[in-house]
Amino acid sequence: MILIDGKKLAAELREELRLEVEELKAKYNKVPGLTVILIGDMAPSQIYVRNKEKSANEVGLKSEVIKYPEEVEEKTVLEKIEELNKNESVSGILVQLPLPKHIDKQKVIETIIPSKDVDGFHPMNVGNLSSGYESSVPCTPLGCYLMIKKIEPNLSGKKAIMVGRSNLNGKPMAQLLLKENCTVTITHSKTKDLKAECLEADIIVAAVGIPELVKADWVKKDAIVIDVGINKTEKGIVGDVAFDEVSKVAKALTPVPGGVGPMTIACLLKNTIDCFKRSQN
């Protein structure tokens, strides 16, 4: 079994990005900038934001975090986004989710100018991705995609199954794999026989937030299994895949932690650099 080492792959990607930033700096005399907006003080959000900042610095990006208290008015956030949209030294804008209930998530996402939408959540980017045009691609599925391609460069004709249909992962992941000529199935809570569907698949991407849902007898021998889940349980953080048992049947499997998470952050940096490059043309 191949343990897909997301930590190591993310470090390799960051090194590539670091060199790219050096070249961009030499060419344009400026570096890409990422601005993260963090609302409230949820502990996990703080951790991700700190990791993002650390990685951005390592790669040589300019990074800035704007913090607001939980009670901040929606208008204040939207005006800040408008200002960042116009600011030439900002290449990418990310508003950390989830947001407090009094702030309209869709409004926030749609206020970010698509060319700086490093999350790839703006409807313009969602549409471009599904039409097969150039777009920002959401960081988590992009990271999953790069890991799958490392294991299997030719995905043409493979059966791929998304367990979970979220806008954050399942749907954009399906688009990426469709572009690679996979036959894609998207499953969800109303799917009739999830186990039978999974057993058909050469590639399983699990992102539903149910601890250890995907069992060994759901997985075809030599399937590639990507675990997007991060679930806090009594025995610590576990994914959506029963790691120990599935590792006995899968060809390749991502661990949690140390799999998809680190690649997600590296892909955010990649998206920031890509937004910068497109803005220079």
Ligand SMILES: Nc1nc(=O)c2c([nH]1)NC[C@@H]1CN(c3ccc(C(=O)N[C@@H](CCC(=O)O)C(=O)O)cc3)C=[N+]21
């Ligand atoms: N606008 C927006 N975009 C996001 O992409 C976004 C977001 N909001 N809100 C929160 C979620 C969650 N997320 C993670 C990224 C990295 C790790 C990560 O690096 N995890 C490490 C462990 C980290 C640790 O616990 O120290 C790992 O899996 O190995 C986890 C979670 C991005 N998200």
